[in-house]
Amino acid sequence: MTRKTSIKDIAARAGVSLTTVSIVLNGRAREMKISDAMAEKITSLAKKMNYRPNQFAKGLRTGKTNTIGLIVDDISNYFFGHLAKFVEEEADVLGYTVMFCSSENNEGKSRNILNMLVDKQMDGYIIAPTTSMLPELERLVREKKPAVLIDRYYPQLDTSYVTIDNTKGSLDAVNYLAKKGHTKIALVTNETDQVQMVQRISGYADGLQRNKLPFDKTLVKKIKFGLSDEKLVKDIRQFLTAKEGEIDAIFFTSNNLGIAGLEALHMIGKKIPDDISVLCFDDNDLFRLGTPGITVVSQPIKTIAKKAVELLVRQISQVQSETEHVVLLTSMIERESVNQPVSK
Amino acid sequence: MTRKTSIKDIAARAGVSLTTVSIVLNGRAREMKISDAMAEKITSLAKKMNYRPNQFAKGLRTGKTNTIGLIVDDISNYFFGHLAKFVEEEADVLGYTVMFCSSENNEGKSRNILNMLVDKQMDGYIIAPTTSMLPELERLVREKKPAVLIDRYYPQLDTSYVTIDNTKGSLDAVNYLAKKGHTKIALVTNETDQVQMVQRISGYADGLQRNKLPFDKTLVKKIKFGLSDEKLVKDIRQFLTAKEGEIDAIFFTSNNLGIAGLEALHMIGKKIPDDISVLCFDDNDLFRLGTPGITVVSQPIKTIAKKAVELLVRQISQVQSETEHVVLLTSMIERESVNQPVSK
DNA sequence: TTGAAAGCGCTAACAA
DNA sequence: TTGTTAGCGCTTTCAA
Secondary structure (H helix, E strand, O other): OOOOOOHHHHHHHHOOOHHHHHHHHOOOOOOOOOOHHHHHHHHHHHHHOOOOOOHHHHHHHHOOOOEEEEEEOOOOOHHHHHHHHHHHHHHHHOOOEEEEEEHHHHOOOOOOHHHHHHHOOOOEEEEOOOHHHHHHHHHHHHOOOOEEEEOOOOOOOOOEEEEEOHHHHHHHHHHHHHHOOOOOEEEEEEOOOOHHHHHHHHHHHHHHHHOOOOOOHHHEEEEOOOOOHHHHHHHHHHHHHHOOOOOOEEEEOOHHHHHHHHHHHHHOOOOOOOOOEEEEEOOOHHHHHOOOOOEEEEOOHHHHHHHHHHHHHHHHOOOOOOOOEEEEOOEEEOOOOOOOOOOO | OOOOOOHHHHHHHHOOOHHHHHHHHOOOOOOOOOOHHHHHHHHHHHHHOOOOOOHHHHHHHHOOOOEEEEEEOOOOOHHHHHHHHHHHHHHHHOOOEEEEEEHHHHOOOOOOHHHHHHHOOOOEEEEOOOHHHHHHHHHHHHOOOOEEEEOOOOOOOOOEEEEEOHHHHHHHHHHHHHHOOOOOEEEEEEOOOOHHHHHHHHHHHHHHHHOOOOOOHHHEEEEOOOOOHHHHHHHHHHHHHHOOOOOOEEEEOOHHHHHHHHHHHHHOOOOOOOOOEEEEEOOOHHHHHOOOOOEEEEOOHHHHHHHHHHHHHHHHOOOOOOOOEEEEOOEEEOOOOOOOOOOO
16 A cells, blocks of 8 residues: 555556556557557556556656746745746646746855756746846756746847836836826836846836936935845835925836835825825736725736746747747726826 | 766766765765765766756655645735745745645646646645545545645644634634624625635624624625636625625625725725725735725734644654644734724 | 665667 | 567665
């Protein structure tokens, strides 16, 4: 009872060789012209003996795991949580399992998260890359391991990726604010080299320019990555108090910045949109259902996930070996967080 | 360049046998009295050749993967997302990787999610079990595979588990509402046999009784599991409209019910807490930061995760083989969603 | 202090 | 149509 049944056991019981059993169990009975009677016997025996193939042995032999690794910043974040869910959903359809890791948990640790997944021999990887990951990514590319980057990418790296048009997303946001009459638009973003953020910032600058608004760099707050939630709120609060009266609208470049921002605004007693207008990149439950609803630049999370899995599986199956780039569009969801400016 | 370096390669380069290399690389050089010079040579060679052990071979040989499987309802849900994050964090500390699966994605599929993880030979499992999982769980127990249930458990199954005192949590909530003067307290919950929900419902009933309030079963709305978000909102909305005027407070027994509930209330134009008071089991960003803040029964998610990993790893290391049960306490977080009742 | 060799469970090339 | 066998990369017993 304790040991698992192996192919050998089945072969013994059926009175045939290992090969026959292996063939039948891999669904190649017909192809190999095993008699139907034999095939049926083996199949039912396998079921009766509760046979479950040993994946190590299989993997050792074939080099395949039917598993893909997913690396995101933080699985508890709305964007990445949903992304993970959809990735799993889509992967499941195509016969793959997902192994996920949050890179944020492992920041600064000696052990490298990507290496760890490589060690586990995933068939491929979907990665929201952090800056520290570049060397490992280069190696992945060099070794031609199937990989798809999401949310951001390295321009200098020839990998497939799925992103959105961040510049346009930001531009839309600023245009929207400007149309409403806002002239003192602050930006709260992260201090990072990651493309998606760089693009969001440049979209902001573009937007100002197109609306003939000056770019005031003191209205741009760049916050360090990886701060605790409390610290994040505190930083934003300080910025807001320092700029009291000089801002009539704020654009947050991500989900968690926006959430922290709302908390900060709440703490200093600013009312949205009466005292200040707010717009955010990324949607979530709070923005959607809170009062007031927050107007957002929304990403097509499900499509991103679906595309990423699709590209990856295509790479894995070698049908396609050139890299592919998918750039999706964001959409503005108008809610109640933007007003005409009060001070003019 | 294409093939990975194996122990054999290192042995060849070092001019020693496989055994020696294996010993050194497993840190048993001292123990086996390998000369320091040799050990050093092998180690540096391994690094230089970028050696990464093949986990299949290792697993095949040792039966260990240093991986634990985590099964939750839905990774994009606030509670489970955070749980997953903390599980990963804690597992990482103890040298384990996590493989997660959402059971909701796989409901009704022929392929069984737990079996799938078993196939992948996890060292152990942390599971938020669904009702359909019972047979598989029984097998896990019979085969003495390390497993810890979370959030809910099967009383008839001798497994370790980590939960909270759901009955008390609900009781606290109802007490709180009753103290505020509410007498017409509705319950919105799921239609399920899962213990945690059964307990939350009985805590509600207890609470009514203790406060000498009648139990009106038409004020209890049980909603099917696995509905789409839209359907969920619609069901709640219908319930609310049907019971218009008969309810002065609602208690939602979970996160996603509460979120859908807020959406429903929003749609029918009910103001919280003026028109109706709201209390919810589980916290999240929307409840915490939305206006008004929602008063909640909060679970110690991080402790749950930590305990679960702790129990599991102890089981895996065989230090302890009896099952352990951990029951944690919830805490009420008072915000602005509960008022004195309007109609009396 | 180190090496030879068996074997974990499976697949696939080759044989019959 | 089915069987024999090598070997995937690693650990570990036994031997030297």
